[in-house]
Amino acid sequence: MVKSLSVKNLKPAAGFVLVEPAKQDKKTSSGIYLPDSHSEKPQYGTVLSVGESTQSHGDKINSPASVGDIVVYKKWGGNEMEIEGTEYQFLKFEDILAIVK
Numbered sequence: 001m002v003k004s005l006s007v008k009n010l011k012p013a014a015g016f017v018l019v020e021p022a023k024q025d026k027k028t029s030s031g032i033y034l035p036d037s038h039s040e041k042p043q044y045g046t047v048l049s050v051g052e053s054t055q056s057h058g059d060k061i062n063s064p065a066s067v068g069d070i071v072v073y074k075k076w077g078g079n080e081m082e083i084e085g086t087e088y089q090f091l092k093f094e095d096i097l098a099i100v101k
Contacts, residue, residue, distance in 0.1 A: 005083050007048060012090060015054035017063055019071060019078070019089045021045035044072045044100065045089065054093070063093050070100040 012018050022042040047070075050063045065071050077095030081088050 007083055007086075007088065010049060010083075012049055012051035014052040015061070015093055016051045016090050017047050017065060017071075017093065017096070018049040019045040019073065019091055020048055021087060021089055043075055044070060046070055048088070061093060064096050065099055071096045072098040072100065 007018070007020075010018055022045050024042060047065045047067055050065065050067060053060050053062045055061070071091075073089070073091050074095045074097060078089040078091040081090065
């Protein structure tokens with residue numbers, strides 16, 4: 001049994017990546033502070049861990065991203081999980097829209 005979850009101990013299942021979403025700006029460029037309920041969550045973040053390749057219709061599908069890449073992902077993609085007060089996303093390979101270069 002697992003006593004507590006740690007991001008370091010998580011390995012995504014085949015076909016998934018673990019992403020830490022970018023932090024939201026709480027303040028506008030003009031210095032106005034925004035409440036948490038006002039802004040939308042960022043749709044990009046840093047890849048922390050990558051699952052194994054997966055199969056689809058007999059074809060091998062590799063992750064489009066590597067650990068450390070900053071990726072843009074679908075607005076409604078992935079599953080959120082909170083660990084130690086930080087929110088993370090498990091995304092399918094197909095939910096990744098772009099890699100920031």
